[in-house]
Amino acid sequence: MRKFIRFLFKSFFWFLVLSNLWVLAYRYLPVPATPLMAIRYFQQEEPAPVQHQWIALEQINPELQKAVICAEDQQFLNHKGFDVAAIKKAQASNKEGKALRGASTISQQTAKNVFLWPQRSWVRKGFEAYFTFLIEIYWSKERILEVYLNSIEFGPSVYGAHAAAQHWFDKEAADLSKDQATALAAILPNPRNYQPVNPSAYIAKRKRWISKQMINFGPLEFESETPNDLGAK
Secondary structure (H helix, E strand, O other), X not given: OHHHHHHHHHHHHHHHHHHHHHHXXXXXXXXXXXXXXXXXXXXOOOOOOOEEOOOOHHXXXXXXXXXXXXXXXXXXXXXXXXXXXXXXXXXXXXXXXXXOOOOOOHHHHHHHHHHOOOOXXXXXXXXXXXXXXXXXXHOOHHHXXXXXXXXXXXXXXXXXXXXXXXXXXXXXXXXXXXXXXXXXXXXXXXXXXXXXXXXOHHHHHHHHHHHHHHHHHXXXXXOOOOOOHXXXX
16 A cells, blocks of 8 residues: 555656646747647548648737637736636536537647647546646746647648648738638637638638727737746746
8 A cells, every 4th residue: 555655646746747847848949749639630531741830929920819819818818827707607608508618718728739638528627727727837928829829720630820821821820911810710619610711601700700809909918027937927
């Protein structure tokens, strides 16, 4: 029994050490690939090459940055990883028997995309909360958004803003128009089934809604400070 407890303690200790080092490394290094990319690749009957190339946040049109925030997490700049109000609304909506509504923030989605697997489970949600906590400690909001926009799925085998701009519009991410940016943001609920080119009525409606939210949101301004060393803010 003592050996088993010792084994559990050592496993937990090394998990904490390695997970913190992993998150710290990605504070500075590009994310070359994610578990989701590998899972999607092997799920295909005829695997297609993964389209993905890391670019700096400065190379991504601010219109796309704002469109994604307005579409996915309008409190992104203000919360500490979790939007409590959105979680309560989602719980109330789901209890009323309405269509399942999510409340994942951009930070949570980044933690899931980069460090975990996509399937829903309480175990994965627990790890997601843990990694969300870590990236909010160690990374700035700019870094979280940079990693998110470089890792998120924008279509079958299409990951990140660079690949999305190239694949859908034959452009660099910096050269996207506002209309194209809102179109990409609009497909994020289900990027494998929706497309930004020749959009369905639903995606066209979402584009209009996102455009209005961008006007109400105002300028996209990040705090100049970054997280202090060792995670203290």
